[in-house]
Amino acid sequence: GQNIDQPTEMTATEGAIVQINCTYQTSGFNGLFWYQQHAGEAPTFLSYNVLDGLEEKGRFSSFLSRSKGYSYLLLKELQMKDSASYLCAVRDGANNLFFGTGTRLTVIP
Amino acid sequence: EPEVTQTPSHQVTQMGQEVILRCVPISNHLYFYWYRQILGQKVEFLVSFYNNEISEKSEIFDDQFSVERPDGSNFTLKIRSTKLEDSAMYFCASSLPRGRYEQYFGPGTRLTVT
Numbered sequence: 522g523q524n525i526d527q528p529t530e531m532t533a534t535e536g537a538i539v540q541i542n543c544t545y546q547t548s549g550f551n552g553l554f555w556y557q558q559h560a561g562e563a564p565t566f567l568s569y570n571v572l573d574g575l576e577e578k579g580r581f582s583s584f585l586s587r588s589k590g591y592s593y594l595l596l597k598e599l600q601m602k603d604s605a606s607y608l609c610a611v612r613d614g615a616n617n618l619f620f621g622t623g624t625r626l627t628v629i630p
Numbered sequence: 631e632p633e634v635t636q637t638p639s640h641q642v643t644q645m646g647q648e649v650i651l652r653c654v655p656i657s658n659h660l661y662f663y664w665y666r667q668i669l670g671q672k673v674e675f676l677v678s679f680y681n682n683e684i685s686e687k688s689e690i691f692d693d694q695f696s697v698e699r700p701d702g703s704n705f706t707l708k709i710r711s712t713k714l715e716d717s718a719m720y721f722c723a724s725s726l727p728r729g730r731y732e733q734y735f736g737p738g739t740r741l742t743v744t
Contacts, residue, residue: 554732563721563735564673608673615686616661616725618733620673 523547525621527609532627533599541594541624543609554618555583555594556608564608568594596626604628632656634736636722642742643712651707651739653722662705663723663733664697666690673721679705680727712743 524546533539545553552571556564570576570585570592582595594607606623613619635654643649655662664676678685679697696708705724709716719740723733 556735558673563737565735566732569732610673615678616727617663617675617678617686618665618673618723619675622672 523611523613523619525609525611525619527607527621527624529622530625530627532629533596535599535601535628535630537599538595538597539599539626541596541607541609541626543592543594543621545590545592545609545611545621547590547611547613547619549613549615550587550611551614551616552612553583553585553592554610554612555581555592556610556620558606558608558623560606567607599628601628601630632734634722634724634734636720636736636739638739639737640740640742642744645714645743646711649709649712649741651709651720651722651741653705653707653736654703655705655722655724656734657703658726659724659734660727661685661725661733662697662699663725664707665721665723665735666718667721667738668718676707709741712741714743717741717743 527543555567558564568583575584580597585592608623609621610618637652662679667673677687677691694710719738721738722736725731725733
């Protein structure tokens, strides 16, 4: 089975840094993805990790520790438009994605 | 930039009716997926499709559901006899088959069963 946990909600201030954590227990692991989803819209790809370590992509970074079943998404220099849900998803050996419940991030002025 | 498209954007149907949701994946992609998201809940995997057959399916994807790739471009999800609990947003996604290739999601079809 797949069990993916992330906080339900977070609030952060414009210009600040926020870290969204994700822990997972899955049968089969073939990479971890972070997606952004604005209300009523489709998920859009943010980042991918398959090896341990940090992947940086502009204002967004993602970290993975496979031995700990742990990942985080780091958002720097927060902007109001970053208010969205952030979905942690694990890909199994068959290339299928299993999503966490998502973390709703609210950026305040 | 290539994108996944879905039609219709919103479908309202009566309980017991059949619905077909349509998707056009990105043209050079080989894997196709359907997901659903009940309002306020997580995105749930339904089925994956590769080489003209189902690769994997979840417990949700029971005998009421079927998928088809009727031609070289469309990918459809059929629900034979809709139930109230089928009301959800249905997302189609596609990907290349290997490596880090992320799944690209379509804009979704909101299905409302009354």
